[in-house]
Amino acid sequence: MRWYAIKDKASKILDLRGLDCPEPAILLYREFGKLSAGEWVEAEMDIKECAMTAAELINRSGFGVATLEEVGDRKYIVRALRLR
Numbered sequence: 001m002r003w004y005a006i007k008d009k010a011s012k013i014l015d016l017r018g019l020d021c022p023e024p025a026i027l028l029y030r031e032f033g034k035l036s037a038g039e040w041v042e043a044e045m046d047i048k049e050c051a052m053t054a055a056e057l058i059n060r061s062g063f064g065v066a067t068l069e070e071v072g073d074r075k076y077i078v079r080a081l082r083l084r
Contacts, residue, residue: 010040010041010042010079011035011039011040011041012031012035012041012042013041013042013043013044014027014028014031014041014042014043014044015043015044016028016043016044016045017044017045017046017075018046021047021049021050021053022050022053024043024045024047024050024051024054025050025051025053025054025057027043028041028043028054028058028078028080029054029057029058029061031043032058032061032063032064032080032082035064035082036082037082037083037084038081038082039081039082040079040080040081040082041079041080042077042078042079042080043077043078043080044075044076044077045075045076045077045078046074046075046076047074047076048070048074048076051068051076051078052068054066054078054080055067055068055078055080058080063082063083063084064080064081064082064083065080065081065083066078066079066080066081067079
């Protein structure tokens with residue numbers, strides 16, 4: 001099992017609340033694609049299914065790992081780390 005440490009501050013923070021799905025997932029994935037290895041992006045979303053989709057897209061890409069955290073009522077944080 002591999003463990004990845006994430007830096008203290010995201011390379012970019014996106015506020016994607018208020019957008020209709022799948023737009024937040026697509027926008028996060030586009031920003032993720034612009035990152036260099038070792039950089040990470042954080043996105044706030046308000047639709048759980050969309051946040052889950054965004055994390056899954058990144059995890060299945062083979063280029064990074066993503067986590068999903070529920071931080072409040074209809075507030076979800078997706079963090080994605082670029083590995084290569």
